[in-house]
Amino acid sequence: MARAVSTRRTVFFTIVAWIIALLIFFPILYTIITSFKSETEAIQGFNLIPSATVESYAAVQAQSNYFKFFLNSVIISVGSTLLALLIAVPAAWSMAFSPTNRTKDILMWMLSTKMMPAVAVLVPIYLLFRDFGLLDNRLGLTFMLTMINLPIVVWMLYTYFREIPGEILEAARMDGASLWNEIVYVLTPMAVPGIASTLLLNIILAWNEAFWTIRLTTTNAAPLTAFIASFSSPQGLFWAKLSAASTLAIAPILIMGWFSQKQLVRGLTFGAVK
Amino acid sequence: MATHNTRALARWMMAPSVGLLLIWMMVPLAMTLWFSFQNYNLLNPANVSWAGLFNYQFFYSDPAFFQSIWNTLVIVVGVLLITVLGGISIALLLDQPMWGQGLVRILVISPFFVMPPVAALVWKNMIMHPQYGVFADIARFFGMQPVDWFGQYPLFSIIIIVAWQWLPFATLILLTALQSLDGEQKEAAEMDGAGFVNRFIYLTVPHLARSITVVILIQTIFLLGVYAEILVTTNGGPGYASTNLPFLIYRTALLGYDVGGASAGGIIAVILANIVAFFLMRAVGKNLDK
Numbered sequence: 001m002a003r004a005v006s007t008r009r010t011v012f013f014t015i016v017a018w019i020i021a022l023l024i025f026f027p028i029l030y031t032i033i034t035s036f037k038s039e040t041e042a043i044q045g046f047n048l049i050p051s052a053t054v055e056s057y058a059a060v061q062a063q064s065n066y067f068k069f070f071l072n073s074v075i076i077s078v079g080s081t082l083l084a085l086l087i088a089v090p091a092a093w094s095m096a097f098s099p100t101n102r103t104k105d106i107l108m109w110m111l112s113t114k115m116m117p118a119v120a121v122l123v124p125i126y127l128l129f130r131d132f133g134l135l136d137n138r139l140g141l142t143f144m145l146t147m148i149n150l151p152i153v154v155w156m157l158y159t160y161f162r163e164i165p166g167e168i169l170e171a172a173r174m175d176g177a178s179l180w181n182e183i184v185y186v187l188t189p190m191a192v193p194g195i196a197s198t199l200l201l202n203i204i205l206a207w208n209e210a211f212w213t214i215r216l217t218t219t220n221a222a223p224l225t226a227f228i229a230s231f232s233s234p235q236g237l238f239w240a241k242l243s244a245a246s247t248l249a250i251a252p253i254l255i256m257g258w259f260s261q262k263q264l265v266r267g268l269t270f271g272a273v274k
Numbered sequence: 275m276a277t278h279n280t281r282a283l284a285r286w287m288m289a290p291s292v293g294l295l296l297i298w299m300m301v302p303l304a305m306t307l308w309f310s311f312q313n314y315n316l317l318n319p320a321n322v323s324w325a326g327l328f329n330y331q332f333f334y335s336d337p338a339f340f341q342s343i344w345n346t347l348v349i350v351v352g353v354l355l356i357t358v359l360g361g362i363s364i365a366l367l368l369d370q371p372m373w374g375q376g377l378v379r380i381l382v383i384s385p386f387f388v389m390p391p392v393a394a395l396v397w398k399n400m401i402m403h404p405q406y407g408v409f410a411d412i413a414r415f416f417g418m419q420p421v422d423w424f425g426q427y428p429l430f431s432i433i434i435i436v437a438w439q440w441l442p443f444a445t446l447i448l449l450t451a452l453q454s455l456d457g458e459q460k461e462a463a464e465m466d467g468a469g470f471v472n473r474f475i476y477l478t479v480p481h482l483a484r485s486i487t488v489v490i491l492i493q494t495i496f497l498l499g500v501y502a503e504i505l506v507t508t509n510g511g512p513g514y515a516s517t518n519l520p521f522l523i524y525r526t527a528l529l530g531y532d533v534g535g536a537s538a539g540g541i542i543a544v545i546l547a548n549i550v551a552f553f554l555m556r557a558v559g560k561n562l563d564k
Contacts, residue, residue, distance in 0.1 A: 006371070009370070009371070010370075010371050010372055010373065013367065013370040013371065013372040014372040014373045014374065016367060017367050017368060017370075017372050017375075017378050018374070018378060020364060020367065020382075021377075021378040021381040021382050022381065024381065024382050024384075024385060024438070024441065024442070025381040025382070025384055025385075027385070027393075027396050027397060027400070027401055027438070028384055028385065028388065028396075030396075030400055030401075030408065031392075031396050031400065034400060043406045045406075045411055046408055046411040046412075087290045087291050087294065088291055090287035090288070090290070090291075091287055091288045091290070091291035091292070093287060094283070094284035094285075094287040094288055095284075095288065097284075098281065098283075098284040100281070100284070106288070106292060108555055110291075110292075110295060111555065112551060112555060113295055113298070113299045114495075115495055115547055115548070115550070115551035116299065116303070116544060116547065117498060117499050117520065117540075117543045117544060117546075117547045118499055118520075119499060119501070119519070119520035119523045119524060119539075119540060119543055120303070120306055120523075120540035120541065120543045120544045120547075121302035121303060121305075121306055121540065122523065122524065122527055122528075122536070122540065123305075123306060123309060123527050123533050123536050123537050123540065124301070124302040124303075124305035124306055124309070124537075125302055126527070126528070127305075127533075128302070128305075147294065147295070147298045150291060150294070150295060151295065154291055204387060207389065208387070208388075208389040208390065210389055210390040210391055210501070210502035211499070211501050211502065214391070214502060214505070215524075215528070224389065225389050225390070225391050225502070228389065228391040228392050228395060229391040229502060229505065229506055231391075231395055239399055239400065239406070242395060242399060243396075243400070246392045246395065246396060249389060249392055250387065250388050250389060250392055253387050253389075254384060254387045254388070256387075257383070257384070257386065257387035258380050258383075258384075261379070261380075261383060261446065264383075264386075264446065265446055265447050265450045268443065268447075268492060269447060269488050269492060
């Protein structure tokens with residue numbers, strides 16, 4: 001009896017949850033479907049079954065050199081994340097393993113820099129970038145995103161490193177491990193998962209950053225965010241192409257995102273929710 | 275001696291992060307503050323002079339200023355209402371036993387990974403377009419007149435798009451918090467005859483309170499800076515109907531070339547963000563002590 005009730009409950013919740021999930025996912029699903037339609041099909045009203053043509057994908061690549069933008073996105077997001085890790089790992093390490101009375105203040109201060117509205121420094125950054133020749137420059141944008149995400153990287157790494165028990169270090173030291181051996185054989189294996197999660201989340205954040213990437217680039221260094229935003233000016237109806245470009249722009253990061261759900265919570269709440 | 279060495283090393287390890295961030299924060303902010311007291315137009319860069327508080331007065335007397343502050347707050351509050359209430363409901367639902375839970379979760383969190391320009395364009399063209407959008411198709415199916423969403427309800431349309439992007443964030447965090455709720459506590463309450471409503475009010479809500487605070491504060495920070503969604507859909511219009519403070523500053527700076535005016539607006543945005551930040555820091559800081 002109890003079993004029948006619980007099965008009925010499960011069926012009910014399954015149906016409701018799937019309906020809501022599909023409604024939320026619908027805009028993405030419809031974009032993917034539309035990307036496999038022809039342009040005339042795309043504006044012929046609601047239709048969930050495309051003719052499965054890939055002409056839009058071919059057209060996007062032919063018209064706009066899509067892969068240049070894609071490559072810029074990869075270079076900027078991966079580059080800025082690696083650079084941020086390089087700067088942040090030592091800092092987070094020392095904060096987690098030899099904290100002082102000021103460690104907490106420094107962490108809070110880093111967090112506070114994240115709260116400065118980007119638009120407040122738009123003018124000086126724009127002028128500085130112009131004067132240093134960094135406008136529409138991949139290096140400039142990579143540096144920009146490094147600095148934007150640095151506080152989050154330090155924070156995430158700090159929360160991961162803090163979970164590595166200090167006793168293990170002591171035990172290794174007692175056994176006569178040198179500092180080098182301690183780092184290579186004891187600490188690194190324990191730190192790698194945390195560093196990997198931080199890497200993943202920050203590539204996602206950098207990939208989707210849509211204020212500086214749009215404002216500081218025009219053509220050469222423009223990543224996918226700027227490329228897609230350029231579609232906003234009306235140049236006729238080309239929704240199948242727009243959908244194809246959008247699908248290509250979000251697909252890699254969507255898949256990475258699915259793998260990083262757990263880290264997402266921790267990273268975006270600065271360790272406040274785990 | 276060893277501790278002394280370790281401390282010195284620790285300081286050196288922190289130096290690059292702290293130093294870079296310090297320069298990064300102080301230099302542009304100091305420049306914004308300085309520019310905000312200058313008459314400085316990019317079209318006339320040779321003629322820069324001290325303006326005193328003129329830029330602030332100019333910004334203050336601009337009717338678009340109050341409208342943009344109002345719009346900024348409407349976007350923040352509107353999106354928060356939808357995402358927090360929706361997030362709690364969906365998190366509660368996903369916490370129930372069901373088939374394919376992992377897949378449902380993946381579908382629900384997906385919008386968060388969609389870059390803002392894509393989200394805005396997809397909603398603008400494929401969902402809300404007055405002629406070819408899915409909403410228009412639905413309206414025609416029921417024999418109604420399709421709505422021109424961005425013409426008639428620009429701010430509301432933007433709120434819907436931004437809420438769609440942030441709903442997964444709220445859901446995911448609240449779901450994580452729900453799943454950390456002690457199962458034994460729930461069972462005990464159930465055994466004591468507490469109904470669903472009572473369990474929700476006396477057990478779930480207090481447990482979620484802190485996570486809800488975190489969701490509200492973090493989202494507020496990002497929502498105060500909504501930009502790409504407006505740029506791509508309404509471009510701030512019609513008139514100033516969907517211009518928020520960041521968008522007004524962008525217009526003043528890069529379309530009006532008015533460095534002084536835009537900088538004054540920037541300082542106002544910093545003050546606004548600081549009020550929010552103050553509360554966020556307290557909430558997150560409390561957690562650090564644990």
